Amino acid sequence: MPSHPRLSIVVPFFNESLNVGHFFDRLLPVLAGQALSWEVICVNDGSRDDTLDRLIEAHRREPRITVIDLSRNFGKEPAMSAGLSHARGDAVIPMDADLQHPPELIPDFLAKWREGYDVVYAVRHQRTGQSLLSRLRAKAFYWLFDKLSDVPLPREVGDFRLLDRKVVDVINAMPERTRFMKGIFAWVGFRQIGIPYEQEERLYGESKWGVMKLLSFAFDGLVAFSDYPLRIWALVGSVISGFAFLYIVVRLIKTLVYGIDVPGYESIIVIMLFLGGVQLITLGIIGHYLGRVFNEVKGRPLFIVRSRIGGDDDEPSDRRPDGAA
Ligand code: UDP
Ligand code: MG
Numbered sequence: 001m002p003s004h005p006r007l008s009i010v011v012p013f014f015n016e017s018l019n020v021g022h023f024f025d026r027l028l029p030v031l032a033g034q035a036l037s038w039e040v041i042c043v044n045d046g047s048r049d050d051t052l053d054r055l056i057e058a059h060r061r062e063p064r065i066t067v068i069d070l071s072r073n074f075g076k077e078p079a080m081s082a083g084l085s086h087a088r089g090d091a092v093i094p095m096d097a098d099l100q101h102p103p104e105l106i107p108d109f110l111a112k113w114r115e116g117y118d119v120v121y122a123v124r125h126q127r128t129g130q131s132l133l134s135r136l137r138a139k140a141f142y143w144l145f146d147k148l149s150d151v152p153l154p155r156e157v158g159d160f161r162l163l164d165r166k167v168v169d170v171i172n173a174m175p176e177r178t179r180f181m182k183g184i185f186a187w188v189g190f191r192q193i194g195i196p197y198e199q200e201e202r203l204y205g206e207s208k209w210g211v212m213k214l215l216s217f218a219f220d221g222l223v224a225f226s227d228y229p230l231r232i233w234a235l236v237g238s239v240i241s242g243f244a245f246l247y248i249v250v251r252l253i254k255t256l257v258y259g260i261d262v263p264g265y266e267s268i269i270v271i272m273l274f275l276g277g278v279q280l281i282t283l284g285i286i287g288h289y290l291g292r293v294f295n296e297v298k299g300r301p302l303f304i305v306r307s308r309i310g311g312d313d314d315e316p317s318d319r320r321p322d323g324a325a
Pocket of ligand 1: 012014075095097100
């Protein structure tokens with residue numbers, strides 16, 4: 001660990017206007033109490049309210065707050081990647097802007113880091129304010145993920161964690177566009193440890209995660225870390241072919257012994273529908289992976305920075321086009 005360590009806090013903001021002030025009111029005192037230099041990288045992920053203006057205001061009052069303004073809404077994971085690639089700290093802590101991640105946990109993170117851990121992640125005590133249904137959904141997802149992929153995902157762990165510089169460098173160098181961060185964090189390895197915390201309710205506004213978005217996020221995560229859904233159809237196909245072969249033999253013998261009987265409409269329709277369904281599912285899953293390959297091959301950037309306000313001058317810091325900064 002360096003003698004004068006530097007800490008970077010990375011926070012994605014999407015329509016968090018009401019939370020900006022409260023967030024810094026709670027974060028800055030915690031940082032002030034630490035014997036290290038720090039920076040806060042705020043990524044404005046194409047907010048449609050005045051989040052950006054609030055962030056720039058905060059930067060004016062506290063120059064150690066840097067604002068990265070993305071060209072549009074890219075989603076939380078790309079926004080996080082944008083922040084990670086701009087962070088210069090020896091340790092980096094990604095956290096949410098809605099105060100669901102208590103800043104008071106930061107000293108505990110740092111203590112574990114000083115003990116030599118490379119990743120210190122926060123483990124939710126319980127899912128406060130969550131319905132039985134969403135808890136069941138989460139359970140089902142983790143169960144499936146464990147079955148399908150080789151990466152063990154720690155439970156009740158989000159993005160709130162401390163990452164050592166070497167881990168951040170590895171993540172920044174990863175070219176994949178599907179940033180299933182939970183999986184990536186677990187996949188990179190290093191010395192990891194969890195510390196428990198009580199997750200609070202979101203301060204203002206609503207979570208941006210609808211059911212459909214969550215489902216597609218879960219599916220993306222599975223696809224990014226397992227090719228099992230792609231391979232299982234060979235097995236399903238072989239089993240079905242085996243049965244089909246047996247059935248052919250049975251029919252042949254029956255025809256030879258008893259002659260041709262016309263009835264059989266039901267069985268034909270049932271088998272046709274079943275096989276058609278299986279084939280469509282297979283095609284859909286292959287399509288999903290193909291789409292993923294297509295996306296990766298295009299090699300488009302993960303995020304586009306419109307401007308940066310504040311921060312080190314090791315790369316040009318653009319001004320806002322309207323000259324507001
Ligand atoms: N967020 C973002 N871009 C998005 C959606 C969310 O940068 O498209 C940010 C959001 O401002 C917050 C964090 O990601 O700081 C977590 O979002 P949210 O609270 O909606 O997610 P949840 O806590 O429900 O997982
Ligand atoms: Mg939240």
